[in-house]
Amino acid sequence: MEDYQRKRYVAAASTLSKKLERRNFQPIICQNLLEAREQAMKIIDPDKSVGFGGSITIEQSGVIEELYKRGQKIIDRERTKSPEERHQVMKQALLSDYFLTSINGITEEGELVNIDSVGNRVAALTYGPDKVLAFVSMRKVYGDLTATVEMVRKNTAPLNAHRLGLQKTPCIKKGLCGDCLQTECICNTLVITRRSMAKDRIVIFLIIDEVGL
Numbered sequence: 001m002e003d004y005q006r007k008r009y010v011a012a013a014s015t016l017s018k019k020l021e022r023r024n025f026q027p028i029i030c031q032n033l034l035e036a037r038e039q040a041m042k043i044i045d046p047d048k049s050v051g052f053g054g055s056i057t058i059e060q061s062g063v064i065e066e067l068y069k070r071g072q073k074i075i076d077r078e079r080t081k082s083p084e085e086r087h088q089v090m091k092q093a094l095l096s097d098y099f100l101t102s103i104n105g106i107t108e109e110g111e112l113v114n115i116d117s118v119g120n121r122v123a124a125l126t127y128g129p130d131k132v133l134a135f136v137s138m139r140k141v142y143g144d145l146t147a148t149v150e151m152v153r154k155n156t157a158p159l160n161a162h163r164l165g166l167q168k169t170p171c172i173k174k175g176l177c178g179d180c181l182q183t184e185c186i187c188n189t190l191v192i193t194r195r196s197m198a199k200d201r202i203v204i205f206l207i208i209d210e211v212g213l
């Protein structure tokens with residue numbers, strides 16, 4: 001990333017942090033994904049359980065591997081052996097002590113925008129785990145709510161559809177979102193989190209780097 005771009009992200013992260021605090025979120029500015037991982041490792045109590053939702057940013061950070069190395073109890077759907085077991089583990093993760101996730105888009109005013117397929121990720125963000133740790137690149141601060149929802153729907157979701165190798169959705173066939181209602185559709189729940197009821201329950205790691213989808 002160019003130096004001028006980094007400087008802009010640093011200034012924007014400082015402005016956004018104040019707006020996130022007003023909404024009862026806990027912002028932590030991190031220079032890169034490694035710093036975000038280290039901060040998350042410090043926050044997570046080694047004796048408590050951790051669940052996580054599907055996220056490229058979380059995957060890229062290596063935080064799950066680090067947690068396994070120190071013997072953390074992890075509610076891990078990736079280690080299940082059948083769709084039914086996976087489903088049950090995803091439900092258990094909603095009652096974990098900590099939940100790791102990413103955010104699809106943030107408005108300049110600090111509202112969180114997420115789109116989800118099954119809905120487990122946004123369910124955990126909304127209610128359940130006592131602490132949610134969310135990694136997000138400053139690249140995902142898209143503007144006002146309309147612009148952010150549009151970017152999440154028209155950019156992030158089609159990218160995710162390609163990543164997951166869907167076959168029949170318009171975004172796969174034409175490269176553009178067709179607002180589909182296909183069986184394979186991954187855009188089933190669109191959630192706007194404008195404030196947290198519990199102060200500091202949701203920790204937002206604002207990453208001064210271009211990571212994730």
Ligand code: SF4
Nearest residue numbers: 157171177178180187
């Ligand atoms: S609504 Fe359908 S076409 Fe649009 S991004 Fe989602 S899966 Fe693709």
